[in-house]
Amino acid sequence: MLPQPARDEIRVEAVLQALGEPVRLQIIRALADAPDGIACGEIELPVTASTRAHHLRILREAGVLTTHTEGTRRISTLRRQDLDTLYPGLLTGILTARQ
Amino acid sequence: MLPQPARDEIRVEAVLQALGEPVRLQIIRALADAPDGIACGEIELPVTASTRAHHLRILREAGVLTTHTEGTRRISTLRRQDLDTLYPGLLTGILTARQ
């Protein structure tokens, strides 16, 4: 598992800043549809692989998602329980807002 | 009342981007403590008046707060009901996260 903040190290400023970017919001929505996680490359995004890796790092370091390795692939999963515990309703509020 | 988006014009991207900035989050927290609104100048912020006005405009145009004029003062209020309707739990999630 790649380095990430513990639940009590997650700061709401970092979470909101991480979510306030269109590409990263797209990633979050893709992850929300994949409860068992998804490989980075499988998310359709209008950016190159290196930019994608950059955004995933931001999200991971903010505590929004967790990443573990399976062979050459890296599976990312929403830290839904941690976020729901810290900020009840936040994630749901964002995800249900999908038009 | 200053120009602001109607409830159905509020976009979650704009809201999250507006909230993902430390000074603006500080403003939101001050507003949350003042249900009847508060004059911009009364919020303690580590920025000049013009920067303050800039942030308030961002928040207003995103649909997070509403502003009306009382004499020379501009009173800002959280659009709590609109936000709760659109993104139930989001605001509460953020505000209860205050350390």
Place this chain on the structure above:
DNA sequence: TTACTAGTTCGATGGAGATCGTACTACGAA
């Protein structure tokens, strides 16, 4: 009128960060 106060707008600046290409690592298959 004049003066003061509250706040906005404008233009400029500086810094942060989104983006990319390239080089790199790590794993799996042939």
Place this chain on the structure above:
DNA sequence: TTCGTAGTACGATCTCCATCGAACTAGTAA
């Protein structure tokens, strides 16, 4: 081993935006 694939790290660039000072508007008071 060699090759291909998945993904990351680094350095450079470029755009966005937070910030400021200065000028401006509008209301209030003397």
